[in-house]
Amino acid sequence: MKGPEAEWREALAEGRLLLQRTADGKAVFPPRVAAPGTGEGGLEWFEASGRGTIYSLTWVQRRPPQEPYNVVLVDLDEGARLMSRVEDVAPDTLEIGQEVEAYIDRSGEEPVLLFRLARGAS
Amino acid sequence: MSDVFPRGRTAIAGLATYGVGEAPGHTSMELTAKAGLMALDDAGLTLADVDALYVCQPADFFAGLSFAEYLGIRPRYTDNNRTGGSAFMSHIASAALALEAGYIDCALIAYGSNQRTSGGKLATKITSNQWDEPYKPLFPLSSYALAAARHMHVFGTTREELASVALAARAWAQTNPEAFAHGSLTMEDCLSARMISTPISKADCCLVTDGAAAIVMTRMDRAKDCAKVPVPVLGSAAAAWWNSVAQAQDLTMTGARESGARAMEMAGVKPSDFDTVQLYDAFTINTILFLEDLGFCAKGEGGPFVASGAIAPGGSLPVNTNGGGLSYCHPGMYGLFAIIEAARQIRGEAANQLADMNLALAHGNGGTLSSQATVVLGSMATV
Known part of the structure; x- marks a missing residue:
């Protein structure tokens, strides 16, 4: 087991x-x-529904031309909190309190839990 | 449940720092042993008196054994409890209890690191856990950035307020010959510093230096016969609220709230009683969080409090009077240096010596705001 x-x-x-x-x-x-x-x-x-809200976020800077990437803490609607990344979002548009939706990226060796801004959310 | 602690029945009898800043060509153990022997000398004791070792090294998880071997002694007890940079506050708590019980008679608490001249980066083998690691937070920096971002969101704390912590630290360091960073630093320098993990820029980060520190603890009866006036340990408490910041209930409130309250209750004192406060400032947000959580200002008011100049030279609450981890030194685990500055202020031996120092607090932080540990030290007038 x-x-x-x-x-x-x-x-x-x-x-x-x-x-x-x-x-x-x-x-x-x-x-x-x-x-x-x-x-x-x-x-x-x-x-889990996969829906959640951004509790906190940071953009990790990298040497250009590499783009910065974000690290977020997400409060899932069901109550748990976890660390993740929000994809397809520009640095100045991501905010604490925004609603996000989980998806599972299975393109790599290990599946990774990631988020996107929730549809309909700004 | 209230804490039991042998208030004022044990004391810091000797202390030393060594190789602060840069100590090229030295191993971490060499620096540690030098500081340890200097602390014993300061107390008027010798290696033969030591029967307990409490030690941390950057990369040696058997440091208690290595240190005993290096010194060539066979201690009755070794402890390398590893809670990050707060470990030494926990060492003081366990040493005080073991001394009081008669299990040991003389504790040497020591630390040393050559991280600046050996590699130039924070020397640690600790990393994010398996749940956080896939998202590549800078360890430990991004976790502090997440706490700072949340604090800014909830309380309106600003980058200028964070920067004023760095400016206060630098102002203290400029008159401390032992401090590593003496150069001028302006608000403009801080705000234009290279961003690393928003909202934390290079100016919000502690130094990367070499350095070693050690203290000797004995029971008060014996400490009174040592070379220097004893610095009584009035209280010491550690809190463990989380390891990963993802598990924090409220990331704007740390376990310092618990460790501080417990240590102060043991000592029978309150925040307004302190003459000086030494806080583990790995990042500028730390100072703000700990001032709030330890009760020196209200939750959420840390930003305006530090921006008012309260913690800088001439302010109402002298904080990190050596220059702190931001400008004095940061060899990787700063906690013991905070303890030593608190003890030096009480002894009257600090570089930036202040008048009438009878009560000092040293607060340690470990991991990613994870371990929080507080020590209350007093003058002989407090026991």
Whole structure:
């Protein structure tokens, strides 16, 4: 039997973003063997909507001609927070509080969870 | 649950810094051992008196063993607890408890790094965890940038306010001969400095230097017989709220809130009692966060507080009177240097000595705002 991290990575490779939730409904990420703070087992997997809001962001500068890239913290609508990157966005247009949507980039060796600005959001 | 701590029953009996700035041709262990022996000499003690070692080295995860071997002693206890640059505040807490219990009699707490002359970059083998690493945050810089960006968003903190932390540090450093950065620094210099990870520019970052530091701790009865007036340890507490910033509940509030409150309760003091405050300023945002979280100003008011000149020479709260990690030195793990500056102010031996120093705080930060640890030191009048 695999541990929760391996289960999460398998799901991601299949195109699904999983979170865990505690008995009282609190979302948990990164995946754990027991609920943080209480140590209670019985964490339940569920598929996240992928929708979230930017909690904070930074643009990492690189030597030209390389473009800067962003690193963001995203609050998922279900309650967990994670680090990621928002693709297809210019430095001066990305803001804290913007709504974003997750997608899974499977073009590389390992699948990577990334975000885009939510459709309909500015 | 309230903390139990042997307030004023242990003391810093000796201290030293060595090779601050550049120490070409030296290994980290050589610098560490020199500082350790100088601290013992300062206390009027010898290596034969030491029965416990607390140590960190940039890249040696068995540093306690290596240090014992290098010094040629067989200590009863070694500890290389590694919480980042706050480790030495935690070392003080465990050493105080072990001394009080009689488990050890004399603790040498030491650190040294040759990161500037050996490589010129922060020397660490620590990196982002597997959840953050795919997004390539600069370690540790981008995590502090995320905290700064959030603080700016929530409280309206500005780049000018961040820069005023760097300007205050430089002003202190300019009159400290031991400090590495003495050159002039203006607001314009800070605002036009190369951006690294928004909103943190080069001017918001600590130095990359060499340097070593060491303190000797004993029980108060013994410290009174040492060469120098003891600096009593009144309280010490560490908090562990997260490792990755992605796991912070509120990235504008650090574990300093807990470590500071606990250390001050042990000491029986409050923020307004302090004569000087030494904070681990790896980045300018640190000073603002810690001033707020330790209770020297309200949450969100750190920016205006530092911009008012309060922490600079002549201000109402002398902060980082040696020039701090921003302008004094930063060999990779600055915490022990903050402790030593606090102790020097109490002893009356600081380069920028201030009058009537009876209560000093040294606050350490480790990882990515992860470990927070606070030490309260007093003069003999406080015990």
